[in-house]
Amino acid sequence: MTTPTLTNSRRRRLGFCLLFGLWAVVTAFTLERWDAALSLPYMSAISYVSALLLNTIGVPVTLGSVPGSFAILSMDHVVFHVTRECTGVYALGLYVAAVLSYSATLPQRLQALSWGLPAFFIYSVARLMVLALAARWVPEWTQFLHVYLLVIVNAGFLLWLWAVWVNRLARMSPQ
Amino acid sequence: MSQAILLRRPGLFLGLFALVTALSLPVWDVLSSYYMHGVIWIVNGGLSLFGPAVRLPSTLVREGVYPGIAGAIALFLVTPRRSFVWKLRWITFLMMIMLVVHAGILLAGAMQAIHGSQAVYGSLASASLPLRLLQTWGTSLFVIWIWFVALQRHDEERSALHERSDPQERSQD
DSSP: OOOHHHHHHHHHHHHHHHHHHHHHHHHHHHHHHTTTTTHHHHHHHHHHHHHHHHHHTTOOOEEEEETTTEEEEEOSSOEEEEOHHHHTHHHHHHHHHHHHHSSOOHHHHHHHHHHHHHHHHHHHHHHHHHHHHHHHHOGGGHHIIIIIIHHHHHHHHHHHHHHHHHHHHHHHSOO | OOSSOSOSOHHHHHHHHHHHHHHHHHHHHHHHHHHHHHHHHHHHHHHGGGOTTOOOOTTHHHHOOOTHHHHHHHHHHTOTTOOHHHHHHHHHHHHHHHHHHHHHHHHHHHHHHHHSOOSSTTOSTTSOHHHHHHHHHHHHHHHHHHHHHHHHHHHHHHHHHHHHHOHHHHTTO
């Protein structure tokens, strides 16, 4: 027999898992449905900032695009097609789902989103820059980093960001 | 999930996750063809219900390597304060779910190609919306979801153990 507190705790944990699934589906549909309004501007902004920073540090890059589809970063010997996968927008969507599902107040959630979105943006720009620098200095690693490692690390980044937020909540909690 | 400190050192967790993923990717590169043989075997078994003429192309063994699985395994391996048995149990469960998910994606794509006018098998652009979402979000979503469920189950088991071992503290929880 469980105490009411334990039952509530269990319900909250179960609720988190169920809500995460629901919010993830909602986020996925939202980003898909309003792709032109949400994902594309995000992708363009990341590509623009990456190109700007790469040019600033002396790596010549030309920015182009296929309207409504993907951005193009052209370097000396490499051309990157910056698609949605490259921007980590799916991981960002799952981060939003995890934040909305967790038991927290509205201001706490808004706080998580207010630092999460810029953090993802900075991370995605850094990721593109690492790829561009790898293509320039260690081209044999580009495929490994591009197709495999940096795509998977997106998930680690979102869990890291989420865990930082949850830990912060735990420290602020009166318990 | 309780508001206990989830990952005491999130930075260390992220670093280990990236490191273990990087190390396991070459291993997965070797093992993925066996995994894909399993997936294709399941899908072809399903397709045989619809007629003997339809089979997935064997080239998928090389195309669909699903490197996300290496990351998924790494995620469970680097989860702190969990026993080896816990990790093994959930990695096994995860692999079974992934097998079903990937078989489902390939089967849905094949069915769409059979019944629709999709010219190129597996083409993301021409896939239906649910299938497209499953292809783009499916692996990440299921992996993270299962990880959350695994953490929550662990918390529950600990609570139950705590309750059994120290009934007096139960009311203070």
